[in-house]
Amino acid sequence: MALDLVPIWTVILAVSVFMYVLLDGFDLGVGILFLLAPDDDARDTMMASVAPVWDGNETWLVMGGLGMFAAFPTAFSIIFPALYFPVLAMLLALMFRGVAFEFRPSARTSRRLWNRAFFGGSLVATFAQGCVLGKFVFGFEVSGRQFGGSVFDWLHPFVLAVGVGLVFGYALLGSTWLIMKTEGDLHDWARRKAKIALFGVLAFIVMVSVWTPLMHEHIAARWFSWPNLLWFSPVPAITALLALWLWRSLERGPDAAPFIAAMGLFFMCYSGLAVSLFPYIVPHKLTLWEAAGAPEGQAFLLIGTLFLIPVIFTYTGWSYWVFRGKVRGDAGYH
Amino acid sequence: MDPVFLSRIQFAFLIALHFLLPAFTIGLASYIAVLEGLYLWTRREAYLRISALWIRIFAVSFGMGVVSGIMMPFQFGTNWSRYSEITAAVVAPLMGYEALMAFFLEAAFLGVLLFGRKLVPQWVHFGAAVIVAMGTLFSAFWILAANSWMHTPAGFEIVDGRFIPRDWIAVIFSPSFPYRLIHTVIAVYLTTAFTVIGVASWYLRRGRYAEEAKVMIAMGVLLASVLVPVQAFMGDQHGLNTLEHQPQKIAAIEGIWESGPGQPALLFAIPDDAREMNHAEISIPKLGSLYLTHDWNGYVKGLKDFPREDRPPAVTVFFSFRVMIGMWLVMLGLTVWAWILAARGRLYDTPLFLRVANWAIPVGYIAVTAGWITTEVGRQPYVVYGHLRTADAVTPSLTGGDVMVSLLAYIVVYAVIFGAGAYYLVRLVQRGLPEDAPHLRLDQRPARPLSAATPED
Ligand code: HDD
Ligand code: HEM
Ligand code: HEM
Numbered sequence: 001m002a003l004d005l006v007p008i009w010t011v012i013l014a015v016s017v018f019m020y021v022l023l024d025g026f027d028l029g030v031g032i033l034f035l036l037a038p039d040d041d042a043r044d045t046m047m048a049s050v051a052p053v054w055d056g057n058e059t060w061l062v063m064g065g066l067g068m069f070a071a072f073p074t075a076f077s078i079i080f081p082a083l084y085f086p087v088l089a090m091l092l093a094l095m096f097r098g099v100a101f102e103f104r105p106s107a108r109t110s111r112r113l114w115n116r117a118f119f120g121g122s123l124v125a126t127f128a129q130g131c132v133l134g135k136f137v138f139g140f141e142v143s144g145r146q147f148g149g150s151v152f153d154w155l156h157p158f159v160l161a162v163g164v165g166l167v168f169g170y171a172l173l174g175s176t177w178l179i180m181k182t183e184g185d186l187h188d189w190a191r192r193k194a195k196i197a198l199f200g201v202l203a204f205i206v207m208v209s210v211w212t213p214l215m216h217e218h219i220a221a222r223w224f225s226w227p228n229l230l231w232f233s234p235v236p237a238i239t240a241l242l243a244l245w246l247w248r249s250l251e252r253g254p255d256a257a258p259f260i261a262a263m264g265l266f267f268m269c270y271s272g273l274a275v276s277l278f279p280y281i282v283p284h285k286l287t288l289w290e291a292a293g294a295p296e297g298q299a300f301l302l303i304g305t306l307f308l309i310p311v312i313f314t315y316t317g318w319s320y321w322v323f324r325g326k327v328r329g330d331a332g333y334h
Numbered sequence: 335m336d337p338v339f340l341s342r343i344q345f346a347f348l349i350a351l352h353f354l355l356p357a358f359t360i361g362l363a364s365y366i367a368v369l370e371g372l373y374l375w376t377r378r379e380a381y382l383r384i385s386a387l388w389i390r391i392f393a394v395s396f397g398m399g400v401v402s403g404i405m406m407p408f409q410f411g412t413n414w415s416r417y418s419e420i421t422a423a424v425v426a427p428l429m430g431y432e433a434l435m436a437f438f439l440e441a442a443f444l445g446v447l448l449f450g451r452k453l454v455p456q457w458v459h460f461g462a463a464v465i466v467a468m469g470t471l472f473s474a475f476w477i478l479a480a481n482s483w484m485h486t487p488a489g490f491e492i493v494d495g496r497f498i499p500r501d502w503i504a505v506i507f508s509p510s511f512p513y514r515l516i517h518t519v520i521a522v523y524l525t526t527a528f529t530v531i532g533v534a535s536w537y538l539r540r541g542r543y544a545e546e547a548k549v550m551i552a553m554g555v556l557l558a559s560v561l562v563p564v565q566a567f568m569g570d571q572h573g574l575n576t577l578e579h580q581p582q583k584i585a586a587i588e589g590i591w592e593s594g595p596g597q598p599a600l601l602f603a604i605p606d607d608a609r610e611m612n613h614a615e616i617s618i619p620k621l622g623s624l625y626l627t628h629d630w631n632g633y634v635k636g637l638k639d640f641p642r643e644d645r646p647p648a649v650t651v652f653f654s655f656r657v658m659i660g661m662w663l664v665m666l667g668l669t670v671w672a673w674i675l676a677a678r679g680r681l682y683d684t685p686l687f688l689r690v691a692n693w694a695i696p697v698g699y700i701a702v703t704a705g706w707i708t709t710e711v712g713r714q715p716y717v718v719y720g721h722l723r724t725a726d727a728v729t730p731s732l733t734g735g736d737v738m739v740s741l742l743a744y745i746v747v748y749a750v751i752f753g754a755g756a757y758y759l760v761r762l763v764q765r766g767l768p769e770d771a772p773h774l775r776l777d778q779r780p781a782r783p784l785s786a787a788t789p790e791d
Contacts, residue, residue, distance in 0.1 A: 052445030055400055059437045065407050066430045073422030080411025081729045087412055088740050091405050092747045098401035099751055102394045106758040145419060147731045296499045297423030301430045308434040312442075319442040322453050 005298045006288050009071035012305055016067050018270055020060035022173070022263055027054045029174020031097050031122025032167060033193055034115060042186045043115060049181040049327040051101055056316055058094070070301050074145050075281040075291040081147040082140050083132050086154055090128035097121030126170045127163040134162030137212060137273070142285045158211060165208065168200030169266065176258035179250075181327050187255075194250050194258060202243055205269060209236075212276065218284060219276045232275055239268040335734035338725050341413040344741045346710070348405050350703055351748055355399030357702045360474060360519070361526025362392050363467035365553075366447075370460040383767045384546050388530075391762050393448050398755045400441075405744075413737065417717060417727035424490055424497045424505055425480050432476035440469035471519070478518060482511035484718050485709070486579045492721070509579055513572040514709075520565045521705065524665060525698025527554040527561070531668075532695035533763055535688040543767050548682050551691075555672045555681075562665050569662075570625060576712075577626055580719060581635050582644060583712035586651040588622055589615075590636040597622035597634045605648035610638055646714045654707040661701035668694055 027050040037043050050057075068076045080087060100118035107114050131154055138158055141149030175197055178190035213220035223232055246261035279287045292298070366388050373381035407429060410418045418426075446454060446462040454462075489504025490497045499505050534550035537543045577584045585591075589600045589612050599621035603612035623632040637645050668691060675681040682688075717724045 052449045055397075055444060056438065056441035058400070058404065059433065059441050062404060062407060062437055063430075063433050065411070066426060066433050069407065069410065069418060069422055070426035070430045073419050073426065076411050076422070077415035077419040077729075080408065081415050081731050084412050084732070084736060084740070087408055088743060091408060092743060094404060095401040095747060095751060098404075099397055099755065102397040103754055103758055106394070106761060110754075146415060147729075149731070151731070151733075151736050293426070294423035294493075294496065294498050297427050300499065300502055301427035304431055304434055308438075312434070312438045316438065316442045319445050322446055322450055 005071075005295055005302060006292050008302065009067070009292070009298055010288050012302075012309075013064065013067045013071060014274070016060055016064040018267070020057070020064050021270070022266060023057035023060060024054070025170045025266070026050070026173040026177040026259075027057055028097070028122045028126050029170035029172065030177060031118050031174070032126060032171045033174050033178070033190075034119040034122065036193065038185065038189055040111075040115075042189070045182055045186055045327055046178060047101065047104070047118070049178065052323050053320060054098070054101065056319070058098070071293060071298050072281050072288065072291045073293040074286060077145075078140055078142055078147045078282050078286070078291075079136070082149060082151070083135060083154060084151045086128045086131040086135070090125050090132070093121045093124035093128065095121070097125060122170075123167065126167050130163030130166030131159050133166060134159035136283065137162070137277070138215070139283050140285060142282060158215065161204070161211075162208065165201070165204030168197050168204060169269075172197035172201050172262050173259070173266070176246075176262045180256050180259045183326050191250055191258075194262075195247075198243070198246060198250070201265070205239065209272075216276075216284070222276060235268060235272050235275065239265065239272075242268060335738055337732045337734045337737050338728045340734060340737035340741055341728050341732070342724065344413065344737060344744060345409055346707075347741070347748075348402070348409060348744060350706065351752060352399070352402040352406060353702065353706065354699055355395050355402060356470065356473065357522045357525045357699060358529060359392060359396050359399050360470040360522040361524075362388060362395070362529075363463070363470045364523070365526060365530065366392060367460070367463040367467040368553075370463045374456065374460055380546050380549055383543075384550060387546075387762075387767045389448065391759060394755060394759055394762065396440075396444065398751070401751075402748075412740075413729055413732065414717075414727050415729040417722065420495065420722060420727075421484075421497050421718060424483060424487075424499050427499075428476050428480040428483070428506065432473055432480075436469045436472035436476065439472070440466055443469070474519060474522075475515060478515050479506045479508070479511055482514045483508045485514075485713055486510040487718055487721060497718070497721075510572075510575055513568065513575050517565070517568045517572045517705075518702075520561050520568060521698070521702050524558060524561050524565065525702060527557045528665065528668070528691075528698050529695050530554045531558070532692050535691040536763070537766070538682060539685065539688045539692065544682075546767060551672075551682065555669065555676075558665060558669045559673070562662070562669050566662060566666075574626070577634075580712065582637065582640050582646060583651065583709075584626065585635060585637045585640075586646045586648040586712055587655045587708060588626070588634070589648065589652050590622070590634060591638050593634065593636040593639050595623065595631045595633045596620045597626070597632075599625070600652075603652070605652050607645070607648055643715065646712045651708050651712045654704040654711070657704035658701050658708060661697045661704070664694060664697050665701075 030046050030050050034043060034046060037046060065076075068079075096117040098121075100114045100121065104111060104114035104118065134156075135154040138154075138156060140147060141153065172194060175190045175194035179187060179194060182190065213223060222228060242261055242264045246258055246265065249257035249261055277283050279289070281288045281291045366385055369381045369385035369388070372378070373385065443462040443465040446459065447466050450462065451459050483505055486509040487497075488508045489501035490499050492498070530550050531554035534547040534554070537547040538551070573584065573587075586605075588597065589603045589605045590597055591610050591612070596619070598617035598619045600612070601616045601618065603615040603617070605612050620630045623634060624630050626632060626634050637648060671687060672681055672691075675684050675687055713719055715723050715725070717727045
């Protein structure tokens, strides 16, 4: 084989997953805050702020899944069986929250039901994704090239804790998105909620940063050996600075700043994860290269991906631009 | 319980319900694009009002199509992990292209189509409708390429037990793909046509929206007049191709046990897999050979020519195929009747026709589901025909109990969601067309993007 495609597929997969976490993260976050909202008018506005874009956001999940299927099929066929029930919960929850966008406005008597479906769907989907992430860091049983454990392996305090952590994380993205997209009471309300979410997120960042190295020697060695300590020290430092900026921008400053800072925070956590786990895709069992699929398949999809991803960014950007600006809850309804 | 069997039931359940939505939305997306185009061209307000109605209905159906579609790729990981590992290099890129070329495109332009009428110039809105329609067709192209390859695998080599693609053109355009693509796309257009005709008939029966309802019926009948005959021809071609590549499937479809020349066509029978014979046969001599080989005395292989462990279950395939043909006959009947009435100038005011057309809304959905059951069950016991058995494709770590739990969960959730979806769709139809055509208000920014299911007027 002339060219090793694994690094480039690693980047594509990492970008797809990160795009998903950021984009669906904010609209799931809006869903998590949905029942807490002051009134039903506020809920109309909240939903309207994400209704035109959620489908595109969720498509990154499909892209991430299929990217893994295509480029790292062995990882795909170990990780998904291991996460059978969290994935099931996530899919069913996404179903409720997805149809709520269309059903809620049509509903008369059952409107409250779809409010709950939207909230519950977003909450459960997020928690389940957190469990997927937690289990991923925690590790998998492998026998041969297939999953060798039981489908209940993921029931571990660490995994569940990460699930809760991600709920705070998406709530932070959702509330800062609302700060950017709304005005008046709802905007002020979102600022208050964002502070609570930020506390939660910081608590979990600290907890996971302590717990993970205690659990995995490799990861401890990766971070705390010399000279890595020096190389990787910007990760916690920048994270701390971003958290500070986020806090201050919640007090005052441009409406877009909190959302940008929150995305930055996610990016730093994601980088930290990459530092901990590289080069594994099934952590501590299979490396990216060991889990990679046939280069013929990788190469064929790569051509289209390299060509189409920029095109996708362009028209998706355009559709966000069409819906730019503050969303109002009153115009055009009834 | 057997995890393989339960996983198959689960997959069949999820894909059949998923497909009900594309079966409607692929055709509807094209219909909306045509209506928007006709409006731009003729400036006749009726087109815009019809389009506004169908856009609302499209929004709900498409939403359900998306959420039920998200389930599908993950099924390969959770329940069919052996399959995933073995076929990834061939199948996964095809689905990857579906996401890259279709899903992102649909999603981005859907927002503009549903919520953007007042935010963008009209030709951009029309463009969004065209692009969404193209996206749905790209979806069909890639997923059917993947599916057809599983029926008639080509262009690959098996290395260390895995499928390795060698010739991508051969993989994508596998022998059954052109037939399957054309036959399926015609099928979904027919499904949409009869849905539109049925809804319009319902309005006419109630004396609502007479002008628009007539336009819808006329457009639907014209489309059906072309596609119903073409579908029979394409179906026949598809069948001939299947006879060449999957002879067991055709033997099961026709209920033929003994190989030989001059096979009959069975109108009815109850195939019995255990005793290798049919009960209660009603047949027309030699007709089977005629349409399978285009020769009265053509030789056709029977199921007994294949080892028992390579045969599909004949009963399911036999009946589901006849259901599909039956639905085709209903469509043909309705189309011919419509022409007879139209010749007498009575198409829009014959109550019986309107009532029957209204009841006939499900024909397309029944036909596509029956067609797929024929196709997929007829491929058994293989998942990749001739190479990978379904029983070897399932996730090894799964127990019957695990799959039982997930299957029950899916059934409960789908019952709630599809039940509610059907209810809201009927309500949208009942609420009817907007009073006046949705006007374009470019000056109002920021406008509130509404769900398309809410009135814009
Ligand atoms: C509106 C829907 C519809 C209608 C009216 C028909 N079909 Fe069909 N048929 C389908 C919708 C469909 C489908 C759902 O689209 C299938 C399933 C897989 C495929 O390729 O197309 C299918 C499969 C399918 C197959 C199986 C091919 C295989 O698995 O290899 C055959 C032989 C036919 N059809 C033949 C016919 C004939 C001879 C018809 C009419 C006289 C007919 N179909 C009408
Ligand atoms: C859209 C309409 C489709 C319907 C209604 C449908 C229906 C079915 C049914 C009834 C089965 C069960 C067969 C049996 O176990 O006896 C099945 C199995 C399966 N089909 Fe399809 N199918 C569709 C499309 C597809 C597509 C597009 C793909 C792949 C890209 C696919 C891949 C499979 C797989 C992997 C199985 C599981 C293994 C098996 O039991 O054969 N199907 N499908
Ligand atoms: C195993 C088979 C299948 C898989 C894995 C699959 C996967 C998916 C996924 C993930 C989505 C959601 C896309 C989004 O996020 O926007 C989707 C929607 C869609 N799928 Fe499927 N699908 C399958 C079968 C089919 C078939 C057989 C067709 C058509 C011939 C089809 C046509 C569509 C269309 C048109 C949509 C857009 C939503 C809609 O129109 O309702 N799919 N599918």
